[in-house]
Amino acid sequence: MDDRRVVVASVRPHVHNGRFAVKRTVGTRFTVDADVFTDGHDSLTVVLRHRLAGAPRWEEVDMASRYNDLWAAAFIPEQVGTYEYTVEAWIDHFASWREGLAKKTEAGQAVPSELLEGAALIEAAAARADASDREWLTVRAERLRAAAPEEERVREAMEPSLLAVMRRHADRSRAVSYDHPLPLRVERERAGFGAWYEMFPRSAAPRDGRGSTLREAEVRLPEIAAMGFDVLYLPPIHPIGATHRKGRNNSVTAGPDDVGSPWAIGGAAGGHKSIEPALGTFEDFDHFVAAAKREGLEIALDIAFQCSPDHPYVREHPEWFRKRPDGTIQYAENPPKKYQDIYPFDFECADWRGLWEELKSVVVFWAERGVRIFRIDNPHTKPFRFWEWLIEGVQRQFPDAIFLSEAFTRPKVMQYLAKSGFTQSYTYFTWRNTKSDLEAYFTELTATDIREYLRPNLFTNTPDILHEFLQFGGRPAFQLRLVLAATLGANYGIYGPAFELCEGRAIPGTEEYVDSEKYQVRVWDRESHVSIRDFVTRVNEIRRAHPALHQDHSLRFHRTDNEQILFYSKTSPDGADLVLVVVNLDPHHTQEGWLHVPIEEFGIAAGQTYQAHDLISDARYFWEGDRSFVRIDPQICPAHVFVIRRRLHTERDFDYFQ
């Protein structure tokens, strides 16, 4: 039995009612709403409480009543770390009383008894107050009881200052809090917005028939930075195994010169805490990281928890692998396929605690060397609880650590990895190429609960995935997929230089590159006339300049009358920056049609002229009304990225349109 009358029925957002954290980035407004009500008609006070987890005291923000018992408030988390938030509410008898008093006096009723009730409420508050407020309140209570004319006493009672002081000393003895505090993981800005470039360093600047070292690869850093990328992601840089090494184009036997797959980790020179000798030394690595940093590029490393048969772990910790009855170690398999160059860890082994600790120490090792972004290979083949534990532990030590989950797997598995702590997640973007698929998928990602915990990172291609849309679509296909990735996703990436050089050659019937860099060193013609480097540069410039593109929650799709023309918008949190993207999804033909511009939603009046400035072509259009015609020749440019300028009220504004 419990006589408290307030109900805090639900608090949003939340992930599985607080089992997992909602994700946000520092400095962005976090809005919380809640269903709060009580029986009867009493007034409520509702507050949003928040603090950094473990902080001694809560901050409080008054929540405002919206409609239908919905209350809302917001705060801006200013630190990286885990916050907690909850909602507390109580019946405000003074406010209920004050409201009744107003209605009764307006109706001309005498209120002698009511004034005495008010005085009693004020005296009760005085008893809870500190000395100065106590005195002040006591005086007020006395005045309500005094012999002065009723009208005068009512005026006293209705004073806003009295309401404010009463609010400060509210009776919270029967306040009700939500079930439990909910966690909010606040991460640094890069977690929410960034352009990634994936590159094999050994193919960055190969010479004399051998792969480039990290030192030699530095030559490419200025160019990548100039294209506007923020993160440079390197496939594994560890020693590569020799036993069962794969040859070019994934052939089963490697030739003497074959360099092997970087994901077959571990050899004579060491394992996950070592560097492949062909790439250089730790000194070279540190130099590379520093050089990248000077260019404004942050390095992301690949974490692939698996071993080649030559990995030191295989000798030193055979207990971490599964033994077959014949005494050999179980290689990876997907029956009937065998991957004899890879030994998976046995997460069901008796020493799983030792294994977990060692694997975490790998991440910590590189974090201590200054790396803070990790792209996790195949996370869905290791236990979810392991990731939750590892990420939590690493972020406790390195709060700015970012983890990208490579999980092109079943949707619920992908989502659960995100819930378990991954900062960002790969998506199905590469396989979404039609208008209906793109609209459905990105609506799901940005307008359902998924958005609270899964941050999409849209890769246009990877060393494993060259989608047939790119195989057969030519240069316009690369351009339009770039625009989609870079504007649908605040986080996106390309695997280059294959991407900007429009490499479309695949092994027929597969998504595998011909002459894949996974198995060989490639020499790229960076100055090829097909390169879309300048286009990539322009798109990344637009991204940086426009806050609307720094987040995904505001994404909205809009109607067009052509199934090949995709039309969507993003708006900055303050509403000032409005970007419209129009993409011809057909890389082969010119498409035209009408856009239905939701001007009301955009705050544009029916007769108002507004400017659509195409940030790619730099063309400016004056539009009016809710329909606009577009005609897009993919050979010229497959997309418009418009910024909308809505103010055209004064002569001064004319400058603004220039």
Add this chain to the structure above:
Amino acid sequence: MDDRRVVVASVRPHVHNGRFAVKRTVGTRFTVDADVFTDGHDSLTVVLRHRLAGAPRWEEVDMASRYNDLWAAAFIPEQVGTYEYTVEAWIDHFASWREGLAKKTEAGQAVPSELLEGAALIEAAAARADASDREWLTVRAERLRAAAPEEERVREAMEPSLLAVMRRHADRSRAVSYDHPLPLRVERERAGFGAWYEMFPRSAAPRDGRGSTLREAEVRLPEIAAMGFDVLYLPPIHPIGATHRKGRNNSVTAGPDDVGSPWAIGGAAGGHKSIEPALGTFEDFDHFVAAAKREGLEIALDIAFQCSPDHPYVREHPEWFRKRPDGTIQYAENPPKKYQDIYPFDFECADWRGLWEELKSVVVFWAERGVRIFRIDNPHTKPFRFWEWLIEGVQRQFPDAIFLSEAFTRPKVMQYLAKSGFTQSYTYFTWRNTKSDLEAYFTELTATDIREYLRPNLFTNTPDILHEFLQFGGRPAFQLRLVLAATLGANYGIYGPAFELCEGRAIPGTEEYVDSEKYQVRVWDRESHVSIRDFVTRVNEIRRAHPALHQDHSLRFHRTDNEQILFYSKTSPDGADLVLVVVNLDPHHTQEGWLHVPIEEFGIAAGQTYQAHDLISDARYFWEGDRSFVRIDPQICPAHVFVIRRRLHTERDFDYFQ
């Protein structure tokens, strides 16, 4: 740290993750689904576990894998009471191994090592098994290790009987259960399906200018039963207060002959555990209940927790009421309105525990007298926790007790009362009269999570509500609202005889009846030519005969090309009974249009003829294809209620259509 690899991510249905119970009725299939997966590619076994709360052991049903890591199973709760259910899952290494073995042998690979692994798995299961299975399994393991040809040993390994015995002795040491068991409240059939008739007994058979007694009111029972009602609901039957008694048409002062409102409870003759002397004695009451029972009618009583100034509680327990500073007791008010004939209880009083116990004892008092259905007046003005506690306590003692919540209030408040334990809830049905409103509201009630805990009971009218649709729509309005209530809702009710006599006179600009029975005795002309008694009878017959109408979850709205024609279907859980309802929502004009019949959804082939039998007019139509034309003259009958007969394949079926 925890090395278990399975994730049971969510279990549905649930209400606030188990904070409240899901509701069902006895004997109906309860389907549960869950998101269950593990890392990697191992096989899973997933079971649905359920038991009556407190039972010593769980029942288990194997769950079947659907798509996208969704698993489902069902069970039929056979008892009234609270069940709990959960989902448990574990990795089935034997099944994984067996699957791999099959793929490898199909691909022609040798499997000597695999057979030894299988033998080890079988031996491990033998160690867990009882004596007889242990021996059987040990023999199997030996055969896999034997010198026999590999092909023969593989055949042994793949035997279905081996899989079954291995399943019985699965290694569940790392099994994972959902967060916690979820509660399921199973109630008797009447909770899920019933037609209610509300009646003031004093106006049932008045004579000589005075109201009828309960004995006299019995005369109406056969007629109400003949109309097909299941529940007869009586407004409060307790002594009515004299102080500040309201007169006819809610006038502030009552004349000497005015009988007063039954909701002003308590007088010289007693309070909530007494009977108004003008209605009779406890003996009369028991006689009335028994007479109703013989007619197949169950009595529902009104529980209105409030007092007239003359209620014994006011003298005996002044501490349960709020005192004003002038020493008087606070009457009900909604400033500036005053209700001086009603004293509300003060649920914030010091003796709230005593108050709660006394109020619960009122319900128990009548339950002990044989009443099991309670219609709760104004529950939203008493604490939610109070109701949760009261209903839980009463149902522990009387598992068949049914509580109908009279809450025409804010949607979240209405929903929270339902979550708190109310069996059924009044709805906004009376205020939903257009096609779009009806479709939106009933989709919300029957196709969202609300349906798991809120059972709608659709009243066409109440003593407080005569909607203007009935005020101005004439007889067709009453007929069409009856069809809507009776077919949209498995539970519905009318307040009669005002309803079946098409009483439409209201105080202008309000929903209040002229000469409301709340304040006076009414003499009704039951044989009036406007009576729709026979129509009500027919509709209730149809309801009883058609299992499709005994539940709400299968409700689906279908398209028509006329905004005045509403078209929907319900299907029985076994799919056999399919009822289509077509209503002309315009009581004044004939409306016509095309129905879009979703034949594919109904399991009807494109060229197949099916019969639509209108159960109201008894007309039979042969339809084909997905379009059908209707023309509905409200003066003849404003609705069709079709049963669809889909089998017409053989001559024998011809009989079935007669």
